[in-house]
Amino acid sequence: MTELVGNCARYADSVDEQHQRPTRGGNEQRLPPPSWQTGEVVGVIVETPETNTLRIRVPEARPFLPGQYYNIRIPVEGRPRPIQRAYSIGSSPIPDHAVIDVGVRETPGGLVSPVLVRQVQEGDKLEVRGPYGSFTWTEELGGPLLLIGAGSGVVPLMAMIRYAVARPVTVPMHLLFSSKSHEYAIYADDLAVLEERHDWLSVSHVFTRDPLDTRARFHRRIDKEMIAEVYADVQPALAYLCGPPEMVEESEKVLINLGMEPKSVMTEKYD
Ligand SMILES: Cc1cc2nc3c(=O)[nH]c(=O)nc-3n(C[C@H](O)[C@H](O)[C@H](O)COP(=O)(O)OP(=O)(O)OC[C@H]3O[C@@H](n4cnc5c(N)ncnc54)[C@H](O)[C@@H]3O)c2cc1C
Secondary structure, eight states, rough: OOOOOOOSSSSSSEEEEEEEEEEEGGGOOOOOOOOOOOEEEHHHHHHEETEEEEEETTTOOOOOOOEEEEEEEEOTTTTTTTTEEEEESOOOOOOOOTTEEEEOOOOOOOSSHHHHHTTTTTOOOEEEEEEEOSSSGGGGGOOOOOEEEEGGHHHHHHHHHHHHHTTTOOOOOEEEEEEEGGGOOOOHHHHHHHHHHHEEEEEEEEESSSSTOOTBBBBBBBHHHHHHHHHHOOOOEEEEEESSSHHOOOHHHHHHHTTGGOOOGEEEEOO
């Protein structure tokens, strides 16, 4: 993963109470690593036919930065120990960092995600540990931002957008978001509402399996020409790329070839 230069903390070190925002601290403030705790599922939102948001109340929650993730572990039959997977937080740490929304897409044949999507219900308890990750953005890093996501890769990017709304800040953000079709585009309705309300936000949907839907700007997989076109419009100072490794690596190369500094292109790969 490309690390952002400077003091990108592994997790937010504290909350600035006056401004109600998570802060990036120096080494002197580092907390001990997070430990496992039992969260309660306080809501389940069906986002698409294969993706649910699990809203989890975390009893001893730490402040987190937009873009970070939690680990979730569940018992799996035949396995001696619980199996853990990483899930990005899709919600803003403001106003309440103790309630996190994770967006889980079902990976067919997977050990953990089918259980989280098909079986977990409101009121269930889940073992969670976090936050983790340095794929983060807050306003002091500036913009304009180009956010590129595919499938569930949109989840941490949505946290950045929701954080900007909640602060509020008006740093220009453009989301290039690839999905199979509108039906499979996670947060599509929320994004439409936010785009309507906020001048600083614009969204280009990419539908790879629905060539006729005019709600998408592009109807093919994310490629060099597409990124160049969006790049010319947005003139980003920073880019955040999240999704399957191949998409992330290709997009990163394209942005660097277009003139972005490698340190300005942040990546998160969902293997
Ligand atoms: C930092 C980070 C953040 C992430 N955030 C999110 C997020 O916000 N939302 C999200 O949906 N996902 C996210 N992921 C991905 C997530 O962590 C899991 O990898 C994903 O949910 C699949 O887990 P699983 O247990 O369901 O599948 P796995 O059990 O890991 O299986 C994955 C695939 O491999 C196949 N497979 C497994 N074992 C074998 C085998 N022995 N032989 C052949 N094939 C096999 C399965 O059939 C399946 O298709 C994130 C990953 C990272 C690293």
